[in-house]
Amino acid sequence: MMHRDTVPFIGPREQQRFERLITWYMVEAGLRAALLVDRTGRLLSSVGETDFDGTAFATLVAADFAAGDQLAGLLGEEDVAALCHHGENRSMYLSDVGGRAILVALFDGRTTLGMVRLKARTVIPELAGLFAELAGGDARTRGPIDPGWVSEAESEIDRLFAD
Amino acid sequence: MSMINYASREINCKLVYYGPGLGGKTTNLEYIYNKVRPETRGKLISLATETERTLFFDFLPVDLGTIRGFNTRFHLYTVPGQVYYNASRRLILKGVDGIVFVADSQVERMDANIASLQNLYENLADYGYDPQQVPIVIQYNKRDLPNIVPVEELRAELNPDGLPDFEAVAVKGIGVFDTLKSVSKLVLKSLG
Numbered sequence: 454m455m456h457r458d459t460v461p462f463i464g465p466r467e468q469q470r471f472e473r474l475i476t477w478y479m480v481e482a483g484l485r486a487a488l489l490v491d492r493t494g495r496l497l498s499s500v501g502e503t504d505f506d507g508t509a510f511a512t513l514v515a516a517d518f519a520a521g522d523q524l525a526g527l528l529g530e531e532d533v534a535a536l537c538h539h540g541e542n543r544s545m546y547l548s549d550v551g552g553r554a555i556l557v558a559l560f561d562g563r564t565t566l567g568m569v570r571l572k573a574r575t576v577i578p579e580l581a582g583l584f585a586e587l588a589g590g591d592a593r594t595r596g597p598i599d600p601g602w603v604s605e606a607e608s609e610i611d612r613l614f615a616d
Numbered sequence: 617m618s619m620i621n622y623a624s625r626e627i628n629c630k631l632v633y634y635g636p637g638l639g640g641k642t643t644n645l646e647y648i649y650n651k652v653r654p655e656t657r658g659k660l661i662s663l664a665t666e667t668e669r670t671l672f673f674d675f676l677p678v679d680l681g682t683i684r685g686f687n688t689r690f691h692l693y694t695v696p697g698q699v700y701y702n703a704s705r706r707l708i709l710k711g712v713d714g715i716v717f718v719a720d721s722q723v724e725r726m727d728a729n730i731a732s733l734q735n736l737y738e739n740l741a742d743y744g745y746d747p748q749q750v751p752i753v754i755q756y757n758k759r760d761l762p763n764i765v766p767v768e769e770l771r772a773e774l775n776p777d778g779l780p781d782f783e784a785v786a787v788k789g790i791g792v793f794d795t796l797k798s799v800s801k802l803v804l805k806s807l808g
Contacts, residue, residue, distance in 0.1 A: 463621045493711030508677045519707040602684045609680045614793040
């Protein structure tokens with residue numbers, strides 16, 4: 454199985470582009486919501502009706518996809534390109550984005566799986582291109598945070614993690 | 617690798633509790649879950665078997681709050697300790713920022729500790745992570761049990777490089793936060 458890069462920095466410009474693309478996907482495919490999750494389980498962006506615990510959701514999506522990849526490996530496939538979960542009212546369609554992220558579509562009876570897959574095929578190359586830019590571009594070299602941040606965060610750790 | 621999102625002004629760090637089976641990794645997370653203020657933590661997710669052995673991972677997000685404009689969050693994971701779940705362990709290590717190695721202090725678990733630590737380094741190497749660059753702290757758990765290895769021996773076997781280490785009785789919470797504070801601060805320093 455190939456190893457994938459994670460996403461170190463996301464700037465406002467990149468965030469806007471992510472949101473614009475997944476919003477397009479949501480509207481064109483008739484979704485209730487669209488989410489973008491990185492391969493380590495962090496929620497990068499979401500639009501639409503996300504009335505649930507997004508952090509937990511993103512973690513489980515990444516785990517689901519990782520398990521799918523392992524299953525694929527057992528069958529002689531290198532990776533899984535997409536997973537589908539059918540629910541009674543809401544269903545999920547998960548697509549690999551260039552090995553770096555997972556695009557999640559949440560949908561109901563207002564659209565069809567065929568439409569969800571069709572529009573995913575359009576938006577995924579654009580998302581993958583954006584991730585490739587992030588991995589190789591100047592965003593990676595952006596300095597993180599101001600110097601006082603670490604000491605302030607350490608103080609907060611002492612307050613929060615106390616018996 | 618930590619993700620810094622300048623748009624939503626969030627910093628997410630991934631901490632992984634690693635170690636042999638039944639060593640107390642899940643117990644660490646359960647203690648943290650029960651002790652931190654409810655508004656600072658998310659849901660504790662356990663993908664476990666019916667006998668409560670970790671099957672894939674446990675997950676607990678803990679929010680440090682907004683620090684200098686950045687909402688800072690730790691994602692705590694455990695891995696399944698049993699030898700045959702290595703595929704799961706390796707997946708959980710992806711993107712790791714800091715590691716707590718939870719060793720079982722009991723004499724009969726010494727070989728399992730050594731094997732698990734070796735497995736950790738192999739899995740890190742498989743991702744191309746340099747163990748010298750990833751913050752790691754060691755926790756010697758179950759110090760309340762009668763048949764335990766002296767800490768000096770544990771250190772000699774498991775911590776020859778002098779990484780930060782802590783004695784613990786995770787089931788009573790002893791040493792749990794000391795360990796977490798140590799690894800958290802090491803991760804933050806790597807960001808600053």
